[in-house]
Amino acid sequence: MDLFVSPLPTPTDNYPTQSSLDQTSTEQLILPLLSRPPTLHRKEHMMWLLRLLFRGFPEPYASQDASQPWLVYWVLQALIQLGGVMDPESAKRGVQTVMRFYSTSGGFSGGPYQNPHLLPTYAAVCALAVVGSPGEAGGWDQIDRVKLYDFFLSLKQPDGSFVVCEDGEVDMRGCYCLLCVATLLDILTPELVEGLAEYIANCQTYEGGFASACYYLPSGTRGRLGEAHGGYTYCALASLFLLRPLVPHVFQLIDVPRLVRWATSMQGLPIEGAGFKGRTNKLVDGCYGWWVGGMEPMLRELVREQLQGTGGEEWEEWDDAIFHKEGIQHYTLSIAQVPQGGLRDKPGKPPDAYHTACNLAGLATSQHRVVRSPEVRNTMKERWAVARNPQLEDREGRREAYLMSCEWAEDEGADTYLGGEENRVNAVHPLYNLTITSVRQMMGHFYGQEPVKSSVGPDDE
Template identity: 35%
Template sequence: MAPDTTDDDRDKKIAKLQFLIGLTNLQTSQQSKSKSKSKSKPKLDRFDSILEMLETSKPQIPQVEQETYPSRTINAQLQVEKNVIGIYENFLEKGSNNIPEIETLKHVQYVRFYLQNPLPVEMLGYDSLHTWTIYWLLNARCTLGGYDKISKVEKDAIIDKVFSFWMDETDAIGGFSGSDGEYQLPHIASSYAALLSLVIIIDDDNYKRIKKNLDVEKIHQWLLSLKQPDGSFFMHTNGETDVRAMYCALVIINLLGIKDEKLTENCIEWLVSCQNYEGGFGGDLMDEAHGGYAFCGLNALLLLIDTPKQLYDLIDVDSLISWMVKRQYGMEGGFSGRTNKLVDGCYSTWVGALSPLLEVVTGTEELINREKLQNYILCCCQDPGKFGGFKDKPTMRCDFYHTNYVSCGLSFCNSFHFIDEDIMKEDGLAFSFKAAKLDDDCPLGLVDPVFTVPIGAPLRFKKYMKRE
């Protein structure tokens, strides 16, 4: 027997029905007026997908929980849903010709401005993140279509800046710190970001200079000093151990060609122990599954094994896929980083990059809904003003971190990845990922899902490091 329906419930249903009928009539009218069917199709497809998201998606939190167990987290989720629904309905009311597209020009201007100018005083909190700031801005610029437009002057300035953070911890060991000053220490994450910046800009003109300044042997000995008997790595001397440190260390090891038994001993066993009952990876044994750790855990394994199929012998691949797809929320279209947490644009990469990797491993065509993710990014994370940048969610401000990882996630939405078997045999699995665009008109660059830099850049850097 159906429950009683109040007048208020009926009014809401009638209002929703009228809204949907109005949108359908508007869409039909615009389709008939369109002069170029092929050019309008992507926007019409996204119009339809947004309409479907609002029609069919259920709230993340059931009504009974909202009423019976109110809490700060439930209220936060409801507020995000309200904000996102309002944005989607606003665009639908304007019609399919007004569905947002990527505004590359203003985003490139945003990252170029901060790459070329001192940071304002309100960004004092970035002081310990200098190498990260360089990487975020530089990589975002490349992803947004500026890879071939970085001048020699800019590259030279970046090289100077990156190496200003080199630090010898002792006469025998060294790495990059996040800032300058006598109290800084070489840090694996800072060194990872510094190295990726060099990976992006290395070329025929500067590779000798980079090689000369990059003391590979000191880095090798430093990483050995951070390696723990259980297979994990300290982030810095006497620091914490977690999956991030493992991934960052293995990226450095593979790019510099210093992979050896001492550095990799017990790494696989330790990583496997970090996959938990949910299917994702935690930062350490028994930790909660998290998008960032899942990205680091899966890619760390890919940096250690020889073929994709070996993953099936090490981890529960199906469980990882199940956890990943549950991170995409139907109403918003974006990803959360953990169970029962809010969507955040940065997980377009941390979780979104798992999709192309696992699609290659499983031979599956599409594991996530790329169109829904694209809707969330372009409607809710893209700065609607003139200055540019990307953000976490509608009520937040744009920043460098989100501008990089959201733009990478948008690139993953518009591409598919595959493995070059010859490169895999010669240079290793992690270097063998290639990509192609799903839409030739997409202005975004292709991104490597293992290293999160332009596709092909890691292998090019590795080969430069072998040159005399």
């Protein structure tokens, strides 16, 4: 790519600091890799992931004892994205492992005999979306949704937010994880999310991104004083999309142009491999290919809505200019890959399950154009079936929650594969970091609906 031929270093003011020295060091590590052919080492990554899954995680992962559902989810989702298929016996073992973290109080914990927590609950449910199924021992029907709903309500705070566990802290990630699980399992209610949209909106910072939580001025009013962060911003934006069925005006609460401006500023320079950073003046990191780059379908949708009625020229420019998609693919394939298997933060760092899953999710978003498809939405509306429990039909926003999640589809005529189609990975749903098929199958079961196809052709929209 011409973009990466003789890139210029980041300008300095000849006053070195630790931050500027780290930046220069990172650029020097990236520079010799910019000419590396962008080839996906699919087989090596799959073998590396399978070793983790069946032989166990090595000693450095001991620090993640309270994140065991995450380890399972990252490995399973990465395998699915690479085109792997779980045989029935392996899928059964995966379900059994995840269900070891299930708490009788309704949620999932980070490990056996630990307390339930919103973040591992999300990871466990997502892992079950990948390898679980309805029926006995399939994992899906073993979740007590009434107890899970009560667990969620027990964490709700007066300002609309949620603590991540009993006596825990408020965290944007927890709000997102709760909304994902509530939507997937059909337990999203107005009671559960009352005040949450306003709380999330108040976490938007002066830069345009979102912070982990609201910060209060001495006067007691909420100020935009937090630090915008890629992970928290993704969680906030996806949460607002998940809230939309119950709060239709939700995006009137935030500054969308400022959000888009901040997000685009997070993509690095050519000398940084065009990777993403998570905060202003920080180093690039492969995981933000998902946390920031993964926002692209949602940002594109928001900009499209804002430009409706203004003519097509402006929208066409935005469609190409939100992020440099080939740059994201270049960072993932040439910089973040470890040829022996696994993906990493940046050169000099070892591969790990988290960065492998996030790098692949970011790669998928940059390869595929995932859109809200009117054709898919209309098909689902026409096929909408009365729930197995007719009383559920009276719940506000239930059908809309199903439609707004399941209408996202891959536009098969708009793929971009740097290095050729052999580098293709499976597309992911922008709200969940699951394949679109996994989302539709799980939601189809809990909402009592028949799933539809996960892609649309060029003439379907």
